[in-house]
Amino acid sequence: MTVSSTSSQVKGARLPWSGLLALSCAAFTAVMTELLPAGLLPAMAPPLDVAESRIGFLVTGYAAASFLAAVPLTAALRGLPRRPVLCGALLGFAVSNTLVALSSSYPLTFAARLLAGAMGGTLWALLAGCAARMVPAGRRGRAVAIVLAGITLALSLGVPAGTALAGAVGWRAAFATLAVLAVLLVGWIRLRVPAFPGEPAHARVPLARVALRPGVRPVLSVTLFLLLGHQVMYTYVAAFAEHAGYGRTDLLLAVFGTATVAGIWVTGVLIDRHLRHTLLAALALFSGALLTLGPGTARAHPLLVGAVALWGVAFGGAPTLIQTALVNASGPAEADVATSLQTTVYNAGIAAGSLTGGVALDSLGPEALPWTALPPALLALATVAAARRHAFPGRRHAVAPQGNAPVEPVP
Known part of the structure; x- marks a missing residue:
């Protein structure tokens, strides 16, 4: 075709x-x-x-x-x-x-x-x-x-x-x-x-074979890294805002929530033609927001709110982009099994991020949270950049010839 x-x-x-x-x-x-x-x-x-x-x-x-x-x-x-x-x-x-x-x-x-x-x-x-x-x-x-x-x-x-x-x-x-x-x-x-x-x-393809497909493993890795970094900040955003002298955590969360709506709208427009580049942009935006918050600039409250808004735009679209990449890598007929693996990894990332953020908060203080979240965010970005052949190809996909086969790039 x-x-x-x-x-x-x-x-x-x-x-x-x-x-x-x-x-x-x-x-x-x-x-x-x-x-x-x-x-x-x-x-x-x-x-x-x-x-x-x-x-x-x-x-x-x-x-x-x-x-x-x-x-x-x-x-x-x-x-x-x-x-x-x-x-x-x-x-x-x-x-x-x-x-x-x-x-x-x-x-x-x-x-x-x-x-x-x-x-x-x-x-x-x-x-x-x-x-x-x-x-x-x-x-x-x-x-x-x-x-x-x-x-x-x-x-x-x-x-x-x-x-x-x-x-x-x-x-x-x-x-x-x-x-x-x-x-x-x-x-x-x-x-x-x-x-x-x-x-x-x-x-039925054995579950282990689905998990070992070349395109599936990078997608699961990006899922883990993104959720780990996100949860470090999101779980303890109230403590970080208080440390920055910003007493309206509810308003900050409202900004984040509104920005996620904008992020998923932008993603819906771009995802079918530019999945790879949109995901790279979202992860770069998240990393940039963490870099903005890290050096103590959060005490400048407009910068704090702006960085949280950028974080919300990035996180609003990223899960959808990753989920779609997973369906493309596994093929729609095996997407249920692949997504069950992602659900497990997703919850593992939430648990690991909350734990890591709590340790950082107790041992280093709230100012360490952005720096703790940054390495997994950069790992997610690097994984997408490297996995361009199977998991996050830069070209559009055609319909797979068989329901159980992963879709391949159109030459």
Whole structure:
């Protein structure tokens, strides 16, 4: 297939907006379910008769379950049709959030959160693969960007809105609302997301072989480095802002959230034609923001806010770019397995970044955080720059001749 014929087909193809938005809302629901307890520590602790720190463990438990469950559950469910697995994960969210809304027992609440984490690990492994299979190869990046925009909207708008809703009508009502939303999404997905088949047993590529594909390993490495560097700063941004004499952490986070929306919009425009260069620019922007914050210039508050905005633009687009590169490297038919590996690496990066940032904060002080985050950010940039043949090629991709084969660059 020539580049011109591929381009004309892609240009004429219409995106299946309803199905993609359903998947985006599923991503929104997953992020809301994961992070909502973090904004409700004082409200949830007395009814459950525990300290606020134990409510924080509800987020930790979710992440741990997602980390542990993503690969084995995805591997076990590879043979099943994709749409029922998606719906089952959402019904798992509905059950979990219903239990949290009704429970007065901390152990039961924690168990419900573990269920939600396992469902989250399964859901994240499916979303990008389903989006990629719904569109021609030349629209794959934009489709993934639409789906992953649900993450950005949850972080920038959903979590603050959920916290406000909990303040107005109670935290139990907020979790019940998420349960209802998950059930409604099941109906939407059944109507608008195609019934993609699972992988027949004879056609399944072993998980280890997917992981060892040349293009997959660099993408997973970039995922780890980016999340490690990002989480060093994001987890302790309040301590860094306080050290800089900037007392409005809420405003700083609002700037970051708004900038991520801009970042994912720019990414959606550029991703299908310029994935490699857009990702290089995003990682360079993140590194530049850290270099701006490092020398103590954060005490100049306009520079602090500006650097955080640049960081938000970079981070808004980078995960979508990396996810699309992973789908291209693995092939859409094996994207679920590859994405389950990425989910595990993603959560490992979050945990490692939070731990590394905490050690740096305790031993060296808040001013060391940008310098601690900079090396993994530069490693991510260097990995993308070096991996131009398989993982992050500079040229556009054609449709793969077989569903299980990775797409190859058009000569």
